[in-house]
Amino acid sequence: MTSIPDAIVEELGSAVVETMRVVRPRIPGSPAAQLGRLGLSRNEFGADGEGEAGTRAELGRLGQLLPERLLGALELLVAELAVPELPNIGALPSAPQDGRAVVIGYMMGASETTAAIDRLVAFRPGALGLVVALTARLSAHSGVAAQLRTPAEDGAVDEDGIAAAHGSAYLALGVAVATIVLRTLGQGDDPATVIGAALIATCPLLRAVPMPPEYAVAHIAEIRDAYLYPRSAAGAVQALDHCFALTESDFPATADFGANGLVATVPGGIAVRTGTADTTVSVRVHVFEDAPAEVDLTGWDEVVEVAWTASRGLASILGAPPSPGHGGYGSLPEQTPPWPGTYRVRVHATGRDDADGGESYQLTVWRSPATDTVVHKRTDRLGHRLRGEVEPPVATRPEDAYRWVEKSALAEAATITVVAAGDPDTVVRAFGADPATPARMEALEDRAVHNSEPWIAVAPVTDAVMAVEYNGYQGSHAPELRALSRGTRAASLYWNINGLTRLSFADDGRILAAFELGEPQHDPALEPILRDLDFDDYRHLIAKGLVAVERFTGSAFGEDDLARMETAGIGFAVLPLLGELYPVPRRVDGSRANHGHGPLGTDTDLLADLPAERQQAMAWWAVRRAAECSHLADDPDVIACLATRTLTPEAELRARRSTVGERANFWVWSAVHHATNPDPLAAAIGTLDAARYAVGTVAAEFIDEARTLLADTAATDISER
Known part of the structure; x- marks a missing residue:
């Protein structure tokens, strides 16, 4: 204008x-x-x-x-x-x-x-x-x-x-x-x-x-009035010329890292040396009122603490300035306490030697009199170079072979299962899928997202078969592992975006172990499998678990196998196997620990006093009532199950189908499944519990009727009631 x-x-x-x-x-x-x-x-x-x-x-x-x-x-x-x-x-x-x-x-x-x-x-x-x-x-x-x-x-x-x-x-x-x-x-x-x-x-x-x-x-007065310890924050910061800063001033023009190879005091705060010039690094900040009781060394390559003097307080994490329209310095403003004075900051670093990125930093801040710099750990090669020291040799770890998974489509959530000496069709059947009905991965993933229908992709590897589930977990379930390992060995590793994991080993239909990565294991048979895998160190945790899978099955697998599987683009819809049925827990003296357990509450004790045949009859009575309320009383498969007091093959297939998609009559088929529990008391408790959901709005009347049957000590055939 x-x-x-x-x-x-x-x-x-x-x-x-x-x-x-x-x-x-x-x-x-x-x-x-x-x-x-x-x-x-x-x-x-x-x-x-x-x-x-x-x-x-x-x-x-x-x-x-x-x-x-x-x-x-x-x-x-x-x-x-x-x-x-x-x-x-x-x-x-x-x-x-x-x-x-x-x-x-x-x-x-x-x-x-x-x-x-x-x-x-x-x-x-x-x-x-x-x-x-x-x-x-x-x-x-x-x-x-x-x-x-x-x-x-x-x-x-x-x-x-x-x-x-x-x-x-x-x-x-x-x-x-x-x-x-x-x-x-x-x-x-x-x-x-x-x-x-x-x-x-x-x-x-x-x-x-x-x-x-x-x-x-x-x-700053308002912040001081409301300030509480401890405080934490996390974010991503773009490094600028090999460093980022924690400062209440401008980004430092220069910094000398020669003294300790990691952190330097600059006007208004500190500068931290990164491994690459302009990488995006992960930064966590913890602020405490007093010095932490312990120094966290696990999972870090370098740990150094220094002192600096704040003239105002509220120092911020600063990184590279933004490109136009894309945010300000860094992403962690005003992190330190809002008072002037002398502070300590302990800087933890990992990944600076990693050419693929993945650098992480933790800054722990507390108020303290001025003291000398303390170097708690100094192990990465960059630190040695900056300090003018001879670099240590490049160390290789067993998990290095599987770090490819961290950059793959499986990085956030997946299950990898390896079956030794198997063939792909046998593995597909053991998962509850049909090898004769392959489908495109894209279609299977769409059904998984919209209908929660699980699926697998498989590929032969050296003397084994690898099965992959993208954001799935069937391979971590005991029934599948038992089926997969019959006559051979199978191992699986499951992980999800929330940090939950499960490493499982099965041999000839027996589950040998299934545990969260890092849980102590005392079975001597697992010692050669888990040896030198440091699960206390959170870095590359999934890669370490995959090393254990390879060791147990004797079969290596790699990025090329996953690429071959994805190039083929073929998977199989899984119909999950039914979950395992467990007995009611027993106390050390052998008595049942069932007080107050199940939908009957304290009346469960009355159920426990019944003879085994009446406990079984109670379970099948509950099945019949659930079927009646769900309009399945005339269903041929339900009738066959009630007549034989078994889960017929046809009924088992319908029970499995009820666990996915629209979950048609899930609670009825769950009741039928629980009624087949070999432990009569567990069968009665589990079936009553499933049936009360199947009967819907008359659940209260159903439980009252069950209590009436319990009180009728003269009843000889509950299932006919």
Whole structure:
């Protein structure tokens, strides 16, 4: 747009000052404070395009609630504002209207201010840009600038009040300019248009100008009042020239890491040396009131602690400056305590020698008198080079062979199962799948996401078969492992995004062990399998578990095997095997530990006193009642199970199908399954428990009926009741 003449700015200035005095007291404090704090994150946002389309994106950044709250508070005032119309404004050049028809589309849920601005841009091109330009020019006008520096009328000195005063002053400027300009142009009748234009003009100014001088004192005072120990934070930071910083000052221009090879004291804080020049590193910060009782060395290559003096407090993690529109320095602002003084920071580092990235750091901070630097651990090669020491030889670990999984599609959650000396079709059948019905991986994954239907992909490896489940876990289940290991050996490792794991070994249908990685194991037979695998060190934990799988099965597998499997793109839908049935636990003296167990509560003791045949009869009575309430009393498979008191092959298949997809009649088939438990008491308890869910709304009556049958000591055939 053509530059705005000084004469127009002066003509508009006095009218804007008077209008600001009227508008500012009517702006509510909470949204005003939100606006006032925009300057704290002014590097967070960038331009979203050019021209008016990019300018009005400011409303989108604010969200819907804030503009609507301000519109509700100010619409009556804006409608009633008495402002002069200044013809000279209308003479300023703007985009011409060519007389063509304009069609405006609105998205469902668009705010009133957004819709109003879209209409303004469509029907009066250039008007919004004029409001923005004049607001920016007038912010430097002497009278307006004095208003912008004027504290709120209540003289607030707290953080919220100062932020609100700052935001309300600038918004009042925007409302005044928008009202005068848009009325002069014949577009100011709608308060939503005025408020929308005012916000669009105001927000860039608030992001660009510094906070009021008194804000910093109020801000830190508020933090100090509410500060509690301990505190923790985590995030990712982009390194800049091989380092990141924890500082209350600017990013350090230089730092000398020769003393300890990891951390250097710089003005206002510390700098930490990274392995690569511009990598993204993971950083955790822990803040304690006193020194931690122990030094955490497990899982770290270098651990060094130093002292530094804070002049203010609230030092931030800083990394590379942002590219335009992509955030500010680092992602961890104001991490250290909000007081000046001397602090210790213990810096832990791992992965600096790893060319593939994956560097991680932990900074532990506490207040302490100034003391000398302490080096707790110094083992990586980079540290030796920086200290001028001879580098140690490159160490290889067993898990290095399986670190490929950390960069694969299996990285976050999967199960890998290896079956020794098997063939793919046999493995597929043992999982409960049909090798004659392969399917594309994409289709199977879609069914897994939408219907929770598990699937596997298999590939032959050296003297074995590898089965892979993407975000699945059937290979970690005991029934599958028993089936897979019959006549051979099988091992599986399951892991998920929450850090849960399960390493399992099975031999000829017997589960030898199944445990979380890191759980102590005392079976001597596992010692050669787990030897030199340090599960206490969390680094490359999954790779270590896969080493154990290889050792147990005697078969190695690698990234090429997974790539071959993914290139083929074929998998198999799994129909899970039924879960194992367990007896009721016994006490050391051999008596049953069943008091209060199951849906009958304390009446379970009465069930335990029944003869075994009556316990079994109670289980099959519950099956029949569940089938009746689910309209399956005439189902041939249910009838066959009741007649034989077994889970027939046809019923077993239906029970398995009920565990996936729509889970049709799951609780009925679960009751049938539990009724076949070899332990009669466990059969009765488990079946009653499943059946009460199957009967639905009459569950209470069902349990009462079961208690009545328990009390009827003369009953000889409960299943006929």
